[in-house]
Amino acid sequence: MTSDMTARVLRLLSLLQTRREWSGADLAERLAVTVRTVRRDIDRLRELGYPVDSARGHAGGYRLASGTDLPPLLLDDDEAVAITVALRTATGSGLSGVEESALRALAKLEQVLPQRLRGRVTALQSSLAGIVWEDRGPRADPALLATLAVTCRDHEIVTFDYTARQGTATPRRAEPCHLVDSGGLWYLVAHDTGKDDWRLFRLDRITNLLPTGRRVPARAVPGDDPAAFVAGPLASAPTRYRVVATVHAPEDRVRAGTPGLATRLTPVDEHTCRVDASDDHLPRIARTLAALDADYTLDADPAVLTHLRTTAHRTLNAIPE
Numbered sequence: 001m002t003s004d005m006t007a008r009v010l011r012l013l014s015l016l017q018t019r020r021e022w023s024g025a026d027l028a029e030r031l032a033v034t035v036r037t038v039r040r041d042i043d044r045l046r047e048l049g050y051p052v053d054s055a056r057g058h059a060g061g062y063r064l065a066s067g068t069d070l071p072p073l074l075l076d077d078d079e080a081v082a083i084t085v086a087l088r089t090a091t092g093s094g095l096s097g098v099e100e101s102a103l104r105a106l107a108k109l110e111q112v113l114p115q116r117l118r119g120r121v122t123a124l125q126s127s128l129a130g131i132v133w134e135d136r137g138p139r140a141d142p143a144l145l146a147t148l149a150v151t152c153r154d155h156e157i158v159t160f161d162y163t164a165r166q167g168t169a170t171p172r173r174a175e176p177c178h179l180v181d182s183g184g185l186w187y188l189v190a191h192d193t194g195k196d197d198w199r200l201f202r203l204d205r206i207t208n209l210l211p212t213g214r215r216v217p218a219r220a221v222p223g224d225d226p227a228a229f230v231a232g233p234l235a236s237a238p239t240r241y242r243v244v245a246t247v248h249a250p251e252d253r254v255r256a257g258t259p260g261l262a263t264r265l266t267p268v269d270e271h272t273c274r275v276d277a278s279d280d281h282l283p284r285i286a287r288t289l290a291a292l293d294a295d296y297t298l299d300a301d302p303a304v305l306t307h308l309r310t311t312a313h314r315t316l317n318a319i320p321e
Contacts, residue, residue, distance in 0.1 A: 008033065009041050014074040016045075016052065016064040023061040038062075077117055084109050084121050087146075107149040144203055145179065148188060151211050152176045155218050157193065160209040162201055169207070174199065175216055178226035182234060189226050191219055198222060200233055241304050243277040243285050249294035257293050282307040 008031055015022060015030055024035045031038065042052050042062060051065040075083065087106040113121070151158050158176055163169045174190035181187075186203040198221070221229050247254055251265055251273040264276040275296075277288040285304055289296075298305070 009044055010074065012038070012041050013045060013050065016062065017074060021061045021063040027062065080109065080113060081117055081120050084113060104149070104153070106146050107153045110146045110150050141203070144206060144209060145186065147209060147211065148176055148179060148203070152178060155216050157212045157214045157216060158209060159212060161207045163205040163207070172201070174201070175219060177219060177221055180226050180230045182230055187230050189221055189229055198229070200230060239278040240280040241278060241282065241285060241301050243279070243298070243300040243304050245275045245277055245289060245292065245296040245298055247273050247275055247292055247294050247296040249273065254292065254294065258291050286311055
């Protein structure tokens with residue numbers, strides 16, 4: 001297929017994706033070719049796997065139908081910017097259930113997004129104002145997520161500064177492997193080249209990220225389960241506030257209602273389980289406990305009990321008599 005023919009077929013595909021149905025004459029006029037050439041190009045699209053339906057007669061035309069596989073989509077500038085902003089926003093908000101798929105899609109877009117559009121993406125995203133109903137704690141920078149998604153996919157070594165829990169920042173060099181969301185906090189699973197060991201890095205503590213351009217063979221995360229690799233250290237990590245709830249419900253019922261707490265559930269008997277809701281963030285503790293759809297008793301630090309009483313009294317005072 002010559003370059004002119006390739007460009008024309010791509011233009012034809014783009015037209016078919018912008019309108020439900022086109023007549024052969026309209027397509028021919030847009031492409032500055034004959035109707036016969038349009039028919040040949042439609043056949044080429046079909047050979048490439050695009051399901052193009054056609055109807056004969058005066059009212060007939062062509063339309064791109066839904067097939068068994070999603071064909072490549074051609075986006076104009078405005079569409080590319082809108083989708084990139086949407087994906088960055090979705091991944092940066094801790095949206096449950098689609099994190100990995102959204103990051104894969106974002107990595108593909110970030111790779112091919114023209115430089116002229118990157119400024120528009122940043123400007124548009126920074127101008128969007130969302131309603132924040134409560135303090136959800138530290139959030140990952142969507143642009144940082146986007147860059148790390150690409151480097152994870154490409155196994156590209158990165159350098160960055162990392163601020164530890166104690167507040168000290170140190171330079172790091174690592175091979176990024178996976179991004180994992182846990183309760184709204186994003187973690188990078190990476191092999192630290194300086195320590196020659198696997199490490200977890202919270203994204204809200206990463207600054208000055210710089211891809212090096214050096215790619216390395218993919219590494220397998222210990223246990224071949226990135227989520228489990230993250231869950232283990234998090235379950236045993238020290239937290240500022242200790243909270244343990246004894247829930248009067250079977251473990252499987254509580255697990256089904258709070259999937260994010262799967263690694264922090266311990267069965268007591270067939271009717272009771274314990275939930276470790278310990279955290280550094282008091283509002284997040286309150287949300288975790290509020291999600292428990294059963295009665296429970298609480299063993300918690302005084303600061304937690306004070307926060308829960310204040311929240312409960314505020315709610316009760318707001319309820320009309």
